[in-house]
Amino acid sequence: MNTLLGRRTRVLAATTATAGLLLVAVSGCTSSDDGGSGSKTAAGGVELVKAGQLTTCTHLPYPPFQSEIDGKVQGFDVALIDLAAKNLGVKQEILDTPFENFKTGAFLNSGECDLAAAGMTITDERKKNVDFSAPYFDATQALLVAKGSGITSLADAKSKKSKLGAQAQTTGEDYAKGQGFDPVSFESSDAVLNGLRSGQVKAVIIDYPVVQGWLKTKANADAFEVADNINTGEQYGFTVKKGNTKLLAAIDKALADARADGTYKTLYEKWIGPYDETAASPSAS
Numbered sequence: 059m060n061t062l063l064g065r066r067t068r069v070l071a072a073t074t075a076t077a078g079l080l081l082v083a084v085s086g087c088t089s090s091d092d093g094g095s096g097s098k099t100a101a102g103g104v105e106l107v108k109a110g111q112l113t114t115c116t117h118l119p120y121p122p123f124q125s126e127i128d129g130k131v132q133g134f135d136v137a138l139i140d141l142a143a144k145n146l147g148v149k150q151e152i153l154d155t156p157f158e159n160f161k162t163g164a165f166l167n168s169g170e171c172d173l174a175a176a177g178m179t180i181t182d183e184r185k186k187n188v189d190f191s192a193p194y195f196d197a198t199q200a201l202l203v204a205k206g207s208g209i210t211s212l213a214d215a216k217s218k219k220s221k222l223g224a225q226a227q228t229t230g231e232d233y234a235k236g237q238g239f240d241p242v243s244f245e246s247s248d249a250v251l252n253g254l255r256s257g258q259v260k261a262v263i264i265d266y267p268v269v270q271g272w273l274k275t276k277a278n279a280d281a282f283e284v285a286d287n288i289n290t291g292e293q294y295g296f297t298v299k300k301g302n303t304k305l306l307a308a309i310d311k312a313l314a315d316a317r318a319d320g321t322y323k324t325l326y327e328k329w330i331g332p333y334d335e336t337a338a339s340p341s342a343s
Contacts, residue, residue: 115165117176134326146308173298189306202263225245228264
């Protein structure tokens with residue numbers, strides 16, 4: 059993946075309002091060790107990198123999991139982590155970082171973030187560098203093409219030697235390479251779609267929920283279609299620094315409670331779509 063040179067790092071703080079989760083931009087962070095708001099130890103003895111806040115690394119944009127909407131970072135991942143932050147008695151703050159850092163755990167190890175939430179697939183390779191939460195989302199890959207392209211499947215795209223695009227450093231890109239493609243790498247999901255729109259590539263492979271989000275926009279639905287769904291058995295997880303068992307337990311508890319009390323279903327329907335056992339499977343198309 060290309061390093062995000064010249065890109066302004068954005069820091070956004072999460073606050074909870076009666077209408078729901080609301081994220082507002084802040085100008086920066088205090089330079090004091092405790093963040094100016096007391097102890098770094100939250101409820102349950104969870105140690106935080108900054109006092110009074112749960113600092114989340116993400117990579118924008120990646121709708122519907124996290125993206126800026128009306129100047130605020132919102133999405134399914136954001137809403138779920140906000141539940142954990144509430145249980146810890148702190149607010150959530152989001153730091154936008156390059157995606158490659160999630161695979162290595164660099165920002166967790168350097169103490170810049172407490173956790174990473176970026177629609178990240180759980181893999182054995184990534185487990186070497188970070189600890190994953192319980193899976194919170196079942197995902198598949200989708201092949202998106204322009205209507206009228208004549209491409210009917212991934213195999214068809216390969217036989218026609220169609221130029222394929224994917225987001226850099228993702229399992230979608232890895233899968234494409236494993237199928238014999240030499241995909242064009244884009245630094246973000248938005249860049250992937252723009253590559254297809256501009257004709258730089260003839261098809262793109264990316265997580266199906268992202269495609270679902272794109273096709274909710276009429277202009278996109280009029281121009282593009284899903285040519286193929288690929289069930290790779292992927293599951294998303296949140297990550298923490300290896301050995302951070304207390305924070306991991308807090309995240310897992312928030313996820314389990316949300317599933318038990320219906321909050322998970324409510325958030326899923328808000329950000330992803332109709333909720334059922336096959337909501338993220340190929341049949342959902």
